[in-house]
Amino acid sequence: MEYGPTLPISQYIHATKYRNKNENFYEAMCRIAGALADGEEHRLQLKDILLDMRFMPAGRVQAAVGSVRQVTPYNCFVSGVIEDNMRSIMQKADEAAFTMKLGGGIGYDFSRLRPRGSPISTLDSGSSGPVSFMDIYNSVCKTVVSAGNRRGAQMGVLRVDHPDIEEFINVKQDLTRLNYFNVSVGVTDEFMLALQADADFDLRFEGKKHRTVRAAALWENIMRNTWDYAEPGVLFLDTINDYNNLYYCEKIAATNPCSEQPLGPYGACLLGSFNLVKYLYRPTDTVDNVSPSGFVKVNQFDYEKFRHDITHVVRAMDNVINNAKYPLPEQRDEAISKRRMGLGITGLANAGTIMGLHYNREAFLEFEKRVLTVLRDTAYMSSVDLSIEKGVFKLFNPDKYLGSKFIHTLPDSLKSQIYQYGIRNSHLLSIAPTGTISLCADNISSGIEPPYRYVIDRTIHKEHGLEVERVEDYAYRLGYKGVTADMAEAQDHLNVLLTAAPLVDSSVSKTCNVGSNVSWGDFKDLYFKAWKGKAKGLTTFRDAGKRVGILQEVEGACYYDPETGNRSCE
Numbered sequence: 001m002e003y004g005p006t007l008p009i010s011q012y013i014h015a016t017k018y019r020n021k022n023e024n025f026y027e028a029m030c031r032i033a034g035a036l037a038d039g040e041e042h043r044l045q046l047k048d049i050l051l052d053m054r055f056m057p058a059g060r061v062q063a064a065v066g067s068v069r070q071v072t073p074y075n076c077f078v079s080g081v082i083e084d085n086m087r088s089i090m091q092k093a094d095e096a097a098f099t100m101k102l103g104g105g106i107g108y109d110f111s112r113l114r115p116r117g118s119p120i121s122t123l124d125s126g127s128s129g130p131v132s133f134m135d136i137y138n139s140v141c142k143t144v145v146s147a148g149n150r151r152g153a154q155m156g157v158l159r160v161d162h163p164d165i166e167e168f169i170n171v172k173q174d175l176t177r178l179n180y181f182n183v184s185v186g187v188t189d190e191f192m193l194a195l196q197a198d199a200d201f202d203l204r205f206e207g208k209k210h211r212t213v214r215a216a217a218l219w220e221n222i223m224r225n226t227w228d229y230a231e232p233g234v235l236f237l238d239t240i241n242d243y244n245n246l247y248y249c250e251k252i253a254a255t256n257p258c259s260e261q262p263l264g265p266y267g268a269c270l271l272g273s274f275n276l277v278k279y280l281y282r283p284t285d286t287v288d289n290v291s292p293s294g295f296v297k298v299n300q301f302d303y304e305k306f307r308h309d310i311t312h313v314v315r316a317m318d319n320v321i322n323n324a325k326y327p328l329p330e331q332r333d334e335a336i337s338k339r340r341m342g343l344g345i346t347g348l349a350n351a352g353t354i355m356g357l358h359y360n361r362e363a364f365l366e367f368e369k370r371v372l373t374v375l376r377d378t379a380y381m382s383s384v385d386l387s388i389e390k391g392v393f394k395l396f397n398p399d400k401y402l403g404s405k406f407i408h409t410l411p412d413s414l415k416s417q418i419y420q421y422g423i424r425n426s427h428l429l430s431i432a433p434t435g436t437i438s439l440c441a442d443n444i445s446s447g448i449e450p451p452y453r454y455v456i457d458r459t460i461h462k463e464h465g466l467e468v469e470r471v472e473d474y475a476y477r478l479g480y481k482g483v484t485a486d487m488a489e490a491q492d493h494l495n496v497l498l499t500a501a502p503l504v505d506s507s508v509s510k511t512c513n514v515g516s517n518v519s520w521g522d523f524k525d526l527y528f529k530a531w532k533g534k535a536k537g538l539t540t541f542r543d544a545g546k547r548v549g550i551l552q553e554v555e556g557a558c559y560y561d562p563e564t565g566n567r568s569c570e
Contacts, residue, residue, distance in 0.1 A: 003029070003051045009440050009469045010456060014440040015509040020069070025051075032057065035066030035323070036316040045312045054278040054305075055313050056346070056437045058271035061320060071103040072487045073324050075271050076153060077331055078257030078263040079108045085254035087393075089113070095142050096154075099327040100144045105153025105264070109253035110134060111186065115163035129164045129169055134178060141180035150178050154256040157235060159186040160218070161211040163203045167446070169221050172231045175568055180366055182257055185222055192236075192531050195219050223524045226540055233259060233539040234527055240536045244500065245407060245505055246338065246402040246409045246426050253299055256336075257513040259537050260432045260509035261342055267329040269506075270320055270341045272313065273434050275441055276371065277474065279306050285375070300353050301371070307378045314382035317371035318390075318424060339393040342430025342506050343379055345371060346438050350475040351447035353482030359450050360492035368448065372503040377414060384417045392422035400427075406505050444474040448496055448510060452485045456492035485513035486543070494526055498533040507536040516544035 011025075021027045029050040037043030047468045049055050057065070057073075064073035077099055082092045086261060096106050116129030138324030140351050141152035156178070158168040169185065171178055194215035196203045200351075203216040225232060240252050240262045250264035255275045260267035280299045321339050326332035331471045349359055357364040398419050399405060407415065431447055438446035439458075449471040475482055493512035500508045512526060523540070530538040 004053070005440055005442055007471065008440050009471055012438050012460065012462075013436065016040050017217065017436065018059055018273040019296075020067055025251050027395070027567070028062065031066040032062060033316075037198065038130060038315055038319065039153075042312060042315060044522070046316050049120060049309050049312060050118065051069045052278055053441050054157045054309055055274050056434075056441060057317070058273075058432065059436055061270070061272060061317075063103070064325065065320065065323075070325065072099075072327060073270065073320050074104050074109065074268040074326070074331075074335070074558065076105040076258075076261065077414065078254045078256065078265065078267045078328060079106055082108060082110060084112050084113060084114050084459075089136070093136050095328055096137060097140050097144055099140060099331075100152050102325065104268075104327060105257040107155035107157065107254040107256050108137065109186070110168075111159040111161075111162050111253065113467050115210060116167065116217060118205070123219065129167065130158060130162070130487055131164060131167050133511055134171075138178050143244075144224050154181045155255055155257040156181045156183045156188050157254045158183075159253075160188060160191045160236065161201070161203055161235070163335050165203065165218070166221060169232055172225065172229045182233065182259075183256070184235045184237050184259065186253065187531070188239045189236075189238040191215060191218075192528075219524075222308070223527070224502070227520070227523060227542060228545050230539075230541050230545055233538040234530075235259065235262075236531050236535065238524070238532070239534055241537070242472045243404070243406045243505075243534070245404045246395065247400060247404060248397065249395050255507070255537070258509045259539065260344070260430045260431050260507050261340075262507055262536065264334070265339075266324070266334040267330065268331050268342070269346070270317060270324075270335075271351065271430060271432050272317060272342075273344045273346040273437065273447075274309065274313075274375070276347040277344055277354065277444055278347075278353055278439075279303075280351060283559075299353065301351070301367070303370075303374055306374060307369075310375060310378040311382045311385075314341075314379055314425075315386060317343065318386060321557075324373045326469040333533045337394040338426040340427045341425055342432065343428055344431040344447070346432070346434040346447050346475070346502075347444040347481060348448045348471070350480075353475045353480045354478065358483060359488055360495050365495060367516045368499050370504070371543060372500055376429060376505075377411060380410060380414055380423070381417065383428055384414075384421050384470065386424035387422040387547070390424060393424060393426050395426070396422055402530065409502060427505045429504045431500060431504055431508040431510070433509045433511075439471075441478075442474055443471050448500055448508070449513075450483050450488055452513065454484060456480065462490065470536075486515050488513070490514045490518050490522055490526055494529055494533075497535055497538070499531065501533065503533045512540045514540055514542050516542075518542070 005014055033047035033050055034042050037046055058075045060075045061073040064071045078094050099106050110130035113130035118127045120127055198216055200212045202209045202212050252262045252264055255262045257271050259445050273381045279302045281302055282299050321335055352364045352367055357367055434446045438444045454476040455472050457468050458471050495512040527538055
């Protein structure tokens with residue numbers, strides 16, 4: 001029996017990115033199952049899940065677990081706190097180099113660095129500001145990447161109230177600068193309320209006001225750059241911290257490079273996604289397969305199998321944490337004390353299309369909500385069961401943990417179980433971009449995005465040079481023409497995001513791809529609606545923007561792919 005990808009491009013990418021030399025797909029999945037199993041029965045169940053590609057661990061997990069490669073299974077990290085002194089700045093750059101050398105991407109908060117022109121008493125000179133120091137990290141990433149075969153990935157964050165925020169917002173207008181960075185503005189509720197009231201807003205550092213700007217003018221600058229250059233993204237910092245399960249023991253100021261994991265200092269994200277198209281089936285029983293009106297029913301989703309797989313996957317991914325290779329001891333301590341993981345979904349749009357559901361219509365959103373609710377509740381219950389067997393995560397405090405705004409949304413019966421038995425993992429859910437693993441699964445729609453086009457040309461780096469391969473969308477190849485990104489309205493994208501947001505304890509990476517027909521007002525309104533809807537962040541990509549003709553799939557940071565309109569961090 002043949003296992004794994006069937007498309008040549010999918011087979012090639014999986015073989016070159018995730019397998020050992022001369023290892024086939026079957027052997028790779030057996031390797032992972034054997035390394036992560038708690039006993040023979042669990043190994044057999046996990047092996048079946050992996051071989052069928054019902055669950056796809058993130059690329060770093062597939063490449064690292066049980067492998068001879070000296071790489072980390074964690075896709076991405078957040079840096080330790082960068083303090084406002086040269087020793088700390090260079091130490092964190094050094095730590096970033098070691099992290100990226102082992103295959104991990106990294107996010108940074110630069111908000112503690114004093115603004116440009118601030119006096120440095122020991123040197124009798126002025127600071128060059130946080131954006132200038134980002135150039136150091138950009139060079140580190142470029143150098144480490146040039147010595148290896150994995151694209152570096154970095155996220156730079158600056159708070160909206162930092163005095164240098166305008167320089168930061170405009171930095172991507174220089175297309176030669178910070179090419180190994182994604183950048184996001186850390187927006188606060190204070191700023192959004194000032195914007196709503198059309199009021200002034202203070203820019204300050206260490207509590208001292210430097211100057212006052214109009215909130216609307218600053219927002220206009222952020223939006224204009226995002227409109228033209230697809231950056232900066234926006235992170236809603238207060239929502240991130242308000243809904244953090246560990247609000248009582250950590251403060252989050254940055255995310256991993258694709259924003260699906262807000263993390264504290266030295267935090268790490270362990271990712272994997274359930275492939276929803278693999279849970280579709282067509283009922284065979286004559287009675288069950290015919291509706292009262294006499295029409296044959298469309299494909300159905302197997303929730304029972306989905307629940308079964310989630311339980312085995314939570315157990316397996318928890319085993320990664322203790323057995324992983326970490327670039328830094330601080331990252332290991334952080335991971336083991338909190339035991340975060342980020343399980344998500346991919347292929348949502350394709351699965352909905354095959355089931356006869358139109359992207360963003362009410363029935364589609366109900367399907368999305370049900371899938372994510374089952375994932376949430378089953379993952380949390382599985383972690384409770386693991387805590388009975390293996391113990392709770394070290395920083396678990398039942399009264400404080402159950403005080404989390406996200407935990408409040410769980411069913412009462414599940415909250416009672418957590419209070420009585422504890423929980424093994426502080427966080428369990430995350431929706432990542434899944435660009436590469438979705439392509440490896442025969443080009444299913446990635447994450448919760450619609451397919452960008454029915455057919456795209458992908459440029460692949462091979463030993464003898466560049467090759468262009470034409471690739472069809474998974475559902476389209478089966479004869480189903482669903483909604484593509486350019487067909488979806490901007491509000492459609494936002495509705496899908498806001499359906500997912502309250503059901504995910506970490507965050508959701510969602511790129512709102514908007515066509516040339518979107519108005520400036522509607523575009524800006526997306527971000528305001530996202531904040532009001534309690535999303536933790538938002539990224540947009542406008543195919544009529546200034547960067548589209550320039551973006552290329554090159555060795556570099558997490559990037560926007562002009563062929564798909566999506567961010568990729570694989």
